[in-house]
Amino acid sequence: MQQTSPGSLLTALRADPPLVQNITNFVAMNIAANVLLAAGASPAMVHAEEEASEFAGIARALTINIGTLSAGWMKGMHSAADAANRAGKPWVLDPVAHYATNFRRQAVDALLAHRPTIIRGNASEIIALAGGTNRGQGVDSRDPVEQAQSSARILAKAHGAVVAATGEIDFVTDGERAFVIEGGSRFMPAVTALGCSLTCLVGALAAVFPTDPLVSSVAALTIFAVAGENAARQADGPGSFAWRFLDALSALDGPTLDRQARIRAA
Ligand SMILES: Nc1ncnc2c1ncn2[C@@H]1O[C@H](COP(=O)(O)OP(=O)(O)OP(=O)(O)O)[C@@H](O)[C@H]1O
Numbered sequence: 001m002q003q004t005s006p007g008s009l010l011t012a013l014r015a016d017p018p019l020v021q022n023i024t025n026f027v028a029m030n031i032a033a034n035v036l037l038a039a040g041a042s043p044a045m046v047h048a049e050e051e052a053s054e055f056a057g058i059a060r061a062l063t064i065n066i067g068t069l070s071a072g073w074m075k076g077m078h079s080a081a082d083a084a085n086r087a088g089k090p091w092v093l094d095p096v097a098h099y100a101t102n103f104r105r106q107a108v109d110a111l112l113a114h115r116p117t118i119i120r121g122n123a124s125e126i127i128a129l130a131g132g133t134n135r136g137q138g139v140d141s142r143d144p145v146e147q148a149q150s151s152a153r154i155l156a157k158a159h160g161a162v163v164a165a166t167g168e169i170d171f172v173t174d175g176e177r178a179f180v181i182e183g184g185s186r187f188m189p190a191v192t193a194l195g196c197s198l199t200c201l202v203g204a205l206a207a208v209f210p211t212d213p214l215v216s217s218v219a220a221l222t223i224f225a226v227a228g229e230n231a232a233r234q235a236d237g238p239g240s241f242a243w244r245f246l247d248a249l250s251a252l253d254g255p256t257l258d259r260q261a262r263i264r265a266a
């Protein structure tokens with residue numbers, strides 16, 4: 001097992017569980033916390049403006065998601081992103097449905113000014129963020145990841161961030177290097193907030209291996225791809241898939257992950 005393989009990073013996460021602060025949405029809070037616990041990390045959903053920046057000083061990574069945004073939450077997001085940057089800790093932005101309303105567009109522009117370490121969105125969100133025409137509907141993607149690849153590269157260069165575009169396959173780039181990750185299940189987009197949960201896991205892996213956020217992002221995407229594939233084998237539909245996914249995540253170990261990983265340079 002290579003020292004930076006997804007499997008070795010999963011093993012490292014379990015050996016020293018990172019505390020991850022997530023300012024996520026009301027839909028995602030429960031499932032995202034359970035996903036982080038199943039993977040072996042310590043989630044904390046802390047968003048209030050009175051404490052968000054103080055907590056960012058304690059946590060090893062921060063994730064920010066605008067899924068159910070309101071004005072009060074924005075203040076917590078800004079102060080937490082500031083605090084993470086000042087402490088040199090990685091932070092991840094999930095620009096949920098940012099193309100849908102002016103409020104969201106302005107919020108994402110303001111958050112991008114804090115220079116996220118990683119941006120994780122579905123294909124429609126990544127295409128729209130780079131100024132392209134997308135077919136997304138609300139929080140749901142309707143574009144293939146293949147069409148988001150050039151947008152992801154442009155965004156990565158423009159913002160100095162790692163950018164991950166997810167869907168049937170996943171694509172991730174730092175603007176120079178790029179990887180495609182295959183796996184997952186058709187049930188995944190049918191369970192709400194799995195993408196939001198993935199964003200939190202991307203934060204957890206960035207905490208474990210902050211040196212190279214492209215490598216840590218590949219690990220997080222691969223963990224989801226393999227756990228999703230394993231969970232789908234016996235699932236009857238989105239309901240049983242959801243709990244089987246948590247079980248598959250917690251059953252996954254480093255060597256199995258590396259054996260099942262389907263990652264190729266792009
Ligand atoms: N058709 C599919 N086949 C296999 N895996 C998929 C498919 N669609 C999505 N996934 C996987 O589901 C996970 C979430 O990605 P997705 O692009 O659905 O996020 P999202 O749209 O932001 O989700 P949400 O907004 O509901 O949180 C990723 O691991 C992705 O690889």
Ligand SMILES: Cc1ncsc1CCO
Pocket residue numbers: 025027028067068096139192193196
């Ligand atoms: C359904 C939904 N609505 C706002 S956020 C969210 C979770 C999936 O992005």
Ligand SMILES: [Mg+2]
Pocket residue numbers: 096097121122139195196
């Ligand atoms: Mg999403």
